[in-house]
Amino acid sequence: MQPHLKKAFTLLALAIIAFIFVRSLVVPLSFGQYGWYRGDALGDIRNFPVEYAGSASCGEENCHTNIYSVWINGSHKTVNCETCHGPSGKHVNNIREMPGPVNDSRDYCGICHYKRVARPTTFPQIDPAVHGQDMQCTYCHNPHKPWFV
Ligand code: HEC
Ligand code: HEC
Ligand code: HEC
Structure with missing residues (x-):
């Protein structure tokens, strides 16, 4: 070689x-x-701690039964409680442990509802520049049953 x-x-x-x-x-x-x-x-x-409890545990049987029945019959029934209220497993196990404050800003609703060309046109979307005059969305819409203007 x-x-x-x-x-x-x-x-x-x-x-x-x-x-x-x-x-x-x-x-x-x-x-x-x-x-x-x-x-x-x-x-x-x-071994990660379980953070989420699921919507049924919020109100199917106990506690928030009114909000639950409003929510389950509304168009937000596919948006789980904890999507907006944050992980609430601790709160379900112990009511003294409150979940974090809910994000009720316009931009939070806008994550799903601001107009985007990539979204299906059938999905309810708004142009934030002209819709709702800069007011919080929840001023007019009930987040648990949004078609309750
Ligand atoms: C789309 C987001 C969203 C979803 C989904 C949602 N919430 Fe809420 N929730 C809010 C907002 C925003 C507020 C604050 C209301 C306001 O500012 O008028 C609120 C307020 C509340 C309150 C305190 C005020 C009250 O009306 O008693 C409770 C309790 C509550 N939600 C429970 C639930 C439960 C239980 C579910 C699921 C069945 C749920 N939420 C689903 C956004 C949401
Ligand atoms: C995680 C995504 C998500 C968030 C966050 C969210 N929504 Fe929705 N929203 C939906 C879905 C899904 C629907 C049902 C769409 C359908 O029926 O095709 C909907 C429907 C709606 C409708 C139309 C109801 C109707 O009957 O036509 C309004 C109004 C609405 N949401 C307002 C809000 C407001 C106000 C907030 C903030 C408090 C919010 N949404 C936050 C996903 C979201
Ligand atoms: C001043 C009251 C008011 C405020 C504030 C408001 N809305 Fe509305 N919204 C309405 C009314 C009235 C309608 C129905 C007429 C229309 O489509 O303009 C509506 C309709 C909608 C629809 C359905 C549109 C469709 O084509 O199906 C969505 C989604 C929506 N709003 C989301 C929001 C979001 C997200 C916010 C906050 C960024 C918000 N709204 C703030 C009054 C309001």
């Missing part, structure tokens, strides 16, 4: 060995246990 090829192959072999060595140090042990990810990740995720 030509000496310059020998050098190149030696370098290549060294590079491969170095790669395998470094890889064995930095790749977590459980990588590939179930697939192309860290097997231990499943346990990590399972």
Whole structure:
């Protein structure tokens, strides 16, 4: 073999060995246990505290039954309570732990309702520059049953 090829192959072999060595140090042990990810990740995720309780726990049976029945019959029934009120699992387990304040700004409603060309035209959208005269949306719309002007 030509000496310059020998050098190149030696370098290549060294590079491969170095790669395998470094890889064995930095790749977590459980990588590939179930697939192309860290097997231990499943346990990590399972151990996160549960933050959300779900809309049914707010009022299907207890507590906010009036708001719940208004909401479930309105067009916001696909927008869960905790979408606007934030994660409320702690509050459901202990009523003394209040959920954070609700975001009642125009821009919050606008995340879904400001006019965007990418949205289906059938989705209710408004132009914030001319709609509602800079007033809070909830001044005119009931957030739990928005068609209650
Ligand atoms: C689209 C956003 C949105 C959704 C969905 C929503 N809320 Fe609200 N909620 C608000 C806003 C905004 C206020 C503040 C009302 C105001 O400023 O007039 C409020 C007020 C409240 C209040 C305190 C005032 C009152 O009327 O007693 C309670 C309790 C409440 N919501 C519970 C719920 C429950 C339970 C659900 C689900 C069944 C829910 N909300 C769903 C936005 C929402
Ligand atoms: C997470 C997205 C989301 C947020 C945030 C949201 N909405 Fe809605 N809104 C919806 C959906 C979904 C509908 C139902 C659309 C449909 O029927 O096709 C709707 C419907 C409406 C309608 C039309 C009702 C009708 O019967 O035509 C109004 C008005 C409305 N929302 C006002 C508000 C106001 C005011 C807020 C803020 C307090 C708000 N929305 C926040 C998703 C949202
Ligand atoms: C001054 C009262 C008032 C305020 C404030 C107001 N609205 Fe309205 N909204 C109305 C009225 C009245 C209608 C029905 C007539 C119309 O379409 O203009 C309506 C209609 C809508 C519709 C239905 C549009 C459609 O084509 O189906 C949506 C969505 C809506 N509003 C969202 C909002 C949002 C989001 C805010 C806050 C950024 C807001 N509104 C603030 C009075 C108001």
